[in-house]
Structure formats: C-alpha cells, structure tokens
Amino acid sequence: MRNYQTKKIWQDLKKQILEDRSVLVFNGLVLLLFLGMTVYVKMAGTYYGSDYYARVNFIKLLFAEPFRKDIPYLALFTHFSEILWCISLTICLFSFTLLKRIRHSHKGDPFIFFSAIALTIFLLDDIFRLTLTLDLLVGIPKVIMYSLYGLGLVSYIVAFWRRILSTPYILLLVGFSLFIISGMADLLPIKGEGTPVILEDGSKILGLVNIILYFWDVCEKEVMRSRNLSNE
Structure with a gap:
C-alpha cells in the first residue's frame, strides 16, 4: 500500500513538473540570482581588498529590514x-x-x-x-x-x-x-x-x-x- 502511494505521489509530482515548467524556470532564475550574489560576496574578499566590506555591506543593505528600534512605527x-x-x-x-x-x-x-x-x-x-x-x-x-x-x-x-x-x-x-x-x-x-x-x-x-x-x-x-x- 505504501509503495503504491509513494509511486502515485511520484507520478503526480512528475506530472506537475511537466505541466508547470514556468514555475520551475522562475524559481531557478531567482536561485541563480541569489547564487550570483553569494559568489560576488566571496570574490569580493579576494579581488577588492579593503573595499570588501563596503561591497558586502551593499548586498546586506538590499535585504535589510526597514526597522529602527528607537522608532518602531517609522514609515x-x-x-x-x-x-x-x-x-x-x-x-x-x-x-x-x-x-x-x-x-x-x-x-x-x-x-x-x-x-x-x-x-x-x-x-x-x-x-x-x-x-x-x-x-x-x-x-x-x-x-x-x-x-x-x-x-x-x-x-x-x-x-x-x-x-x-x-x-x-x-x-x-x-x-x-x-x-x-x-x-x-x-x-x-x-x-x-x-x-x-x-x-x-x-x-x-x-x-x-x-x-x-x-x-x-x-x-x-x-x-x-x-x-x-x-x-x-
């Protein structure tokens, strides 16, 4: 019974993958973007020397929370x-x-x-x-x-x-x-x-x-x- 359910789930999954390729492509492109950012941060330490922290900080600021402890209701x-x-x-x-x-x-x-x-x-x-x-x-x-x-x-x-x-x-x-x-x-x-x-x-x-x-x-x-x- 379990093998049948596992097989059915696997077949449904393959069917959804084939039917919704656009979803996979979209998620793949976003993951590639984040991977590129990760590689950029790693390379910054090797090629940019003293400018490393400024460049890494730029990436961190892209994901920063718009929140200040002293003014939690800001904006x-x-x-x-x-x-x-x-x-x-x-x-x-x-x-x-x-x-x-x-x-x-x-x-x-x-x-x-x-x-x-x-x-x-x-x-x-x-x-x-x-x-x-x-x-x-x-x-x-x-x-x-x-x-x-x-x-x-x-x-x-x-x-x-x-x-x-x-x-x-x-x-x-x-x-x-x-x-x-x-x-x-x-x-x-x-x-x-x-x-x-x-x-x-x-x-x-x-x-x-x-x-x-x-x-x-x-x-x-x-x-x-x-x-x-x-x-x-």
Missing part, C-alpha cells in the same frame, strides 16, 4: 499605502486570469488588464520612489512625472469611458481626486510640518481605499456575470 503609513496598492493590483490580476479561464479566451478583459498595468506603475513609483529619485539624481522635475501620470490616466479614461460609466465610477472619481490633492500637496510649498504630510500621504491612502473598493466591486461583478453566462 508605518508609507508601508500601509504600499500594501493597499498591492491589494488593488492583486484583485485585478487574479480577476483577469480567472476571467480568461471562464471565458476560454486568450485576450481576457482589456479594461482590467490595463487597470493592472496602471496600478503596477503607481506601485513601483511608490515603493522605489521613482519620481523623487529622478528629481534628485537626474534632475527631472516632479511636475513632469506627475504630468505624464496624469496624461496616462486621461488616456485610460478616454479608452474605457463607456465601460467606466457602467461601473460605480464615483469611487474611481473620488480616488483620482484624492490622488490629485496628494500630488498638489507634494508640489506646492505648503507651510508647516504635519499639514503637508497629512495632505499628501493621507489623501493618497484614502484614495487607495476607494480604488480597492472600486476594483473589488467591478471585478466581482464581472467574474460572476461571466460565470453565469458560461453556465447557460
């Missing part, structure tokens, strides 16, 4: 906003994949797909501070980056305005309005310490909550509608 709301971006993005990506399977279509839902792309761009900007980094290191003013994002959102609305009007767009409108307030608070020289921060980051967090509610509602209704159609 709490900043990290919270990043989580909210991820929630919206996850809803869209999961729903897009699910809809493709329900509809048996390779195209999926363009509205949800491009929504996921937009959310990915904003998430990357928020995590890696792309707008701030380009301003400080490259000299690209924030107003240019915000203008590009604004142009992208306008293009998004123009492309899908009919679809948007069939959804609870008030949530999307409120979310975008709060993002505009957040951007203006970042650009304008508002006096004070707490007020600019609350206007910028507080508006962004509230806007993200509205965006999550919007895509949750839109994706849930679209998945249920497609599921009912496929069962007819």
